[in-house]
Amino acid sequence: MLVDRIEAKWIDTFEAAFRLCEVSAGDEVTILSESQSRAINTHLAELALLRIGARAFHIIMPTPPQSAPVPVRSTGSSVALQQVQPVLAALKASKLVVDLTVEGLMHSDETPAILGAGSRILYISNEHPEALERMAPDAGIIPRVLKGRSMLQGAKAMHVTSAAGTDLAIGLDGARIGGNLGATVAPGSLATWPGGICSCFPARGTVTGVLVLDEGDINITFKRYLEKPIRLVIEKDYVTAVEGKGTDADLMRAYFEAWDDPEAYGTSHVGWGMNHGARWESLMLYDKGDINGIESRAFAGNFLFSTGANPFADRHTLGHFDLPVRGCTITLDGTPVVVDGKLVPELA
Known part of the structure; x- marks a missing residue:
């Protein structure tokens, strides 16, 4: 059983991921999560972005009620944004969106509009940071x-x-x-x-x-x-x-x-x-x-x-x-x- 504890090595790993995305001091970066997101990853993202000097801020959406007849897993189609327009406006205006929603925005309805506005999205898969550390970003x-x-x-x-x-x-x-x-x-x-x-x-x-x-x-x-x-x-x-x-x-x-x-x-x-x-x-x-x-x-x-x-x-x-x-x-x-x-x- 892995422990959800902030480790310096995991901050280092998240920082490396953001630097590979060319995040710089002063960049306005949204940390997007929902109420059921893995909290340790949202904390690690914040600490790593602040270490770089980015102007990071959080948007946390309530996880919506379930509408499917069976559990939904690993779809890449998060419904957390719910077409909330002030949220979409903030995401469109961000230099980078760090996507920590449970399912991810890859196939979500709102994603084309966010990308079309010129924002970038990095989805950090809903894994324990121990797994993310082992698969650290690799420019190769x-x-x-x-x-x-x-x-x-x-x-x-x-x-x-x-x-x-x-x-x-x-x-x-x-x-x-x-x-x-x-x-x-x-x-x-x-x-x-x-x-x-x-x-x-x-x-x-x-x-x-x-x-x-x-x-x-x-x-x-x-x-x-x-x-x-x-x-x-x-x-x-x-x-x-x-x-x-x-x-x-x-x-x-x-x-x-x-x-x-x-x-x-x-x-x-x-x-x-x-x-x-x-x-x-x-x-x-x-x-x-x-x-x-x-x-x-x-x-x-x-x-x-x-x-x-x-x-x-x-x-x-x-x-x-x-x-x-x-x-x-x-x-x-x-x-x-x-x-x-x-x-x-x-x-x-």
């Missing part, structure tokens, strides 16, 4: 992710296969291409800490095939390693069958069905992990309350398939699965970027 990730993003931008199609039986075709025409650098410098950009993911939101109707989740792959929504395989049949973006026996398949079917929403079965985003500091096995070493699963999304060489919201395909839902899959080969127009779960040398 940035050029590698930029290289991967460039390869995605230049491709027409992604193809994913595996010895377990995955055979998934993803069209990239019209996709929204991105990459999590772990730091945000340019006005209107967003990053998450920890970083290290190349990803895209496919356009509507461009994802078809079979994805096999094998033993040891991860369902981040449940913070659980799979013990038996699950075979997902995907037709024009939508999961049309969840095939498999045992608890893992039963849990996935139950969570999908609980939403009573066809959009929960749609493809959200796809990509691959680039972060050598992120570890596949780390999920075993933390209590569930101490982590949010961002490390499992980012470990190097995984294929990340997600279901749920995709605003670029006009798909909106809070139902969400993040599914990092090991052992895949990922090609872009036939050129490999990951082979059998290992990054190719030019991206490694």
Whole structure:
């Protein structure tokens, strides 16, 4: 059990993250949180920003009432802002928004307006600072992710296969291409800490095939390693069958069905992990309350398939699965970027 205590080393780590985002003395920085945010991280953010000399201030939103039929986890779609206009005005005017909401603003309705005003957002994942310390900001990730993003931008199609039986075709025409650098410098950009993911939101109707989740792959929504395989049949973006026996398949079917929403079965985003500091096995070493699963999304060489919201395909839902899959080969127009779960040398 980790202890929530301010440690000097964690202030150092947060300071390094903000300096990588080029925060300087005098910059006006919002620390955005909600009543259910991890308090130690909001305190560490404040102390680190003040050490730099930034003009930091807090906006704390009440965590809204639950509206979903099941617990909502790891969506990246915080509803904490509630379209409160004075709050949005402050966020738009900030040089940087340090996002410490529970779910994060990555896919939130208000985010395009905040970024469109030129503000930047750094989402600090809802992890215990011990995990954030271990995945401290790394400037070396940035050029590698930029290289991967460039390869995605230049491709027409992604193809994913595996010895377990995955055979998934993803069209990239019209996709929204991105990459999590772990730091945000340019006005209107967003990053998450920890970083290290190349990803895209496919356009509507461009994802078809079979994805096999094998033993040891991860369902981040449940913070659980799979013990038996699950075979997902995907037709024009939508999961049309969840095939498999045992608890893992039963849990996935139950969570999908609980939403009573066809959009929960749609493809959200796809990509691959680039972060050598992120570890596949780390999920075993933390209590569930101490982590949010961002490390499992980012470990190097995984294929990340997600279901749920995709605003670029006009798909909106809070139902969400993040599914990092090991052992895949990922090609872009036939050129490999990951082979059998290992990054190719030019991206490694």
